[in-house]
Amino acid sequence: MRKALRIVGLLVGLVVLAGAGFAVFVSARGIPSYTSPKPAVAAIEATPTRIELGEKLTLAACGDCHLNRETNKYSGHLLQDLTPDFGKVYSANITQDRAHGIGAWTDQELVGLLRTGIGRDGRYRVIMPSFALMSDEDVASIVAFLRSGSPQVQADATPSHSQEPSFLLKALTNTVMKPTPLPAAPVLAPAPTEAVAYGRYLVVGRYKCYECHSKDFKSNNPLEPEKSDGYLGGGNRLLNMQGQTVVSRNITGDADTGIGDWSEAQFGQALRFGTTPHGPLNYPMPKYSRLDDAEIHALFAYLQSVPKLKNVTPEDGAVAAK
Ligand code: HEC
Ligand code: HEC
Structure with missing residues (x-):
C-alpha cells in the first residue's frame, strides 16, 4: 500500500513537473516562428478586372478585421469580437505605407502569408485566417487591389499594434494551431x-x-472542410462587438432547423441585406452586399446539396446557454 502510494505520488510529481516545464517553455517561446514561405508566384499583374474583383473580395473576406470604419482605410484595429480567453489581438495595418503597412512586402511574401499564415519575418500570424483553398486568381486579385490606387489602401502611417496573446493562445499555437502548407x-x-x-x-x-457555420472553430478542418465537426450545421458560439454571444445558424438544407424551407429569393435577401424570415441578421454575420446573381444561385444550390443536419439554433427557439 505504502509503496503504491509512493508510486502514485511520484507519478503525480512527474506530471506536475512536466506541466510546469511546458508552461515555462510556452511562456518563453510565445507564438512560434517558422521558415517564411516562398510560393512560386511571379509579380502579380494588376489588371482592371483583378482590381475590381479584389476590391469586392477584400471587403468581404478582410474588411471586418482590417478596415477602420471611421477612416474607411485598411489600417487595422483591436479585434473586439475575439474571445478574451485568447488575450488581446490586433489586426495589422495593410495599407501601402512602407514602414507600418505592407508597402515593403513583395507579392510572393503576401501570397505566402495568405496561403499559410506565416509572415515575411517567419512569425506566425495566428488569428489571421489562412486562405488555403482560395483560387490563385482570387488571391492575385486581392493582392492587385492592395496595390491599387483605391483610397482605402493608400499609405496610412498608423503603426500596427503589437500582440498581447494569452497563455492559452500561446499554448495552442505550440500544440494544435498550426500554419497551413502551401498548395502543392x-x-x-x-x-x-x-x-x-x-x-x-x-x-x-x-x-x-x-x-463560422460549423460547430466550433477548434474542430474546423482548413484543408478538408467537410471533415469539420457539424459541417454547416451552425452552433459555433461567436461574439459581437459588445462581447455578447451570437450563435451561428444551421444553413444545411434541413427543412425544420436549417434553410430547407427557404426560397432562393429569401436566401439572396439574407446575404445581401441581412433580412430573413426570422428578422434581421446581426454581426458577426457579414453583409455580402456585392454578391452577384451567379454567386447567390451557386451558394443556394450547394447548401441544399450538402448532408442535412438536424441542429436547433436560436432562431428555431433554442436558448443560447451562457
Ligand atoms: C479574423 C480577422 C482577420 C481576417 C478576416 C483577416 N485578417 Fe489579416 N490579420 C489579422 C490579424 C489579427 C493580423 C495580425 C496578426 C499578428 O500580428 O500576429 C493580421 C495580419 C495581416 C497581415 C500581416 C501584416 C503585417 O504587417 O504583419 C496581412 C498582409 C493581412 N493580415 C492581410 C489580410 C488580408 C488580405 C485578408 C483578407 C483576404 C485578411 N488579412 C483577413 C486578422 C485578420
Ligand atoms: C464571421 C462569421 C460568419 C461568416 C463568415 C458567415 N456567417 Fe452566416 N451567420 C453568422 C451568424 C453569427 C449568423 C446569425 C446572426 C444572428 O443571430 O443575427 C449567421 C446567419 C446566417 C444565415 C441566416 C440563417 C437563418 O436560419 O436565419 C444565413 C442564410 C447565413 N448566415 C449564410 C451564410 C453564408 C452563405 C455565408 C458565406 C457566404 C456566411 N453565412 C458566412 C456568421 C457568419
Missing part, C-alpha cells in the same frame, strides 16, 4: 455555370462560410 498544385475555381461545384468553392475557398 495550382488552385482553380470551378466555372460559375457549374452551380454546385462553384457554390462549394464559395463556401470553403472564397468566403469560408463553413468556418
Whole structure:
C-alpha cells in the first residue's frame, strides 16, 4: 500500500513537473516562428478586372478585421469580437505605407502569408485566417487591389499594434494551431455555370462560410472542410462587438432547423441585406452586399446539396446557454 502510494505520488510529481516545464517553455517561446514561405508566384499583374474583383473580395473576406470604419482605410484595429480567453489581438495595418503597412512586402511574401499564415519575418500570424483553398486568381486579385490606387489602401502611417496573446493562445499555437502548407498544385475555381461545384468553392475557398457555420472553430478542418465537426450545421458560439454571444445558424438544407424551407429569393435577401424570415441578421454575420446573381444561385444550390443536419439554433427557439 505504502509503496503504491509512493508510486502514485511520484507519478503525480512527474506530471506536475512536466506541466510546469511546458508552461515555462510556452511562456518563453510565445507564438512560434517558422521558415517564411516562398510560393512560386511571379509579380502579380494588376489588371482592371483583378482590381475590381479584389476590391469586392477584400471587403468581404478582410474588411471586418482590417478596415477602420471611421477612416474607411485598411489600417487595422483591436479585434473586439475575439474571445478574451485568447488575450488581446490586433489586426495589422495593410495599407501601402512602407514602414507600418505592407508597402515593403513583395507579392510572393503576401501570397505566402495568405496561403499559410506565416509572415515575411517567419512569425506566425495566428488569428489571421489562412486562405488555403482560395483560387490563385482570387488571391492575385486581392493582392492587385492592395496595390491599387483605391483610397482605402493608400499609405496610412498608423503603426500596427503589437500582440498581447494569452497563455492559452500561446499554448495552442505550440500544440494544435498550426500554419497551413502551401498548395502543392495550382488552385482553380470551378466555372460559375457549374452551380454546385462553384457554390462549394464559395463556401470553403472564397468566403469560408463553413468556418463560422460549423460547430466550433477548434474542430474546423482548413484543408478538408467537410471533415469539420457539424459541417454547416451552425452552433459555433461567436461574439459581437459588445462581447455578447451570437450563435451561428444551421444553413444545411434541413427543412425544420436549417434553410430547407427557404426560397432562393429569401436566401439572396439574407446575404445581401441581412433580412430573413426570422428578422434581421446581426454581426458577426457579414453583409455580402456585392454578391452577384451567379454567386447567390451557386451558394443556394450547394447548401441544399450538402448532408442535412438536424441542429436547433436560436432562431428555431433554442436558448443560447451562457
Ligand atoms: C479574423 C480577422 C482577420 C481576417 C478576416 C483577416 N485578417 Fe489579416 N490579420 C489579422 C490579424 C489579427 C493580423 C495580425 C496578426 C499578428 O500580428 O500576429 C493580421 C495580419 C495581416 C497581415 C500581416 C501584416 C503585417 O504587417 O504583419 C496581412 C498582409 C493581412 N493580415 C492581410 C489580410 C488580408 C488580405 C485578408 C483578407 C483576404 C485578411 N488579412 C483577413 C486578422 C485578420
Ligand atoms: C464571421 C462569421 C460568419 C461568416 C463568415 C458567415 N456567417 Fe452566416 N451567420 C453568422 C451568424 C453569427 C449568423 C446569425 C446572426 C444572428 O443571430 O443575427 C449567421 C446567419 C446566417 C444565415 C441566416 C440563417 C437563418 O436560419 O436565419 C444565413 C442564410 C447565413 N448566415 C449564410 C451564410 C453564408 C452563405 C455565408 C458565406 C457566404 C456566411 N453565412 C458566412 C456568421 C457568419
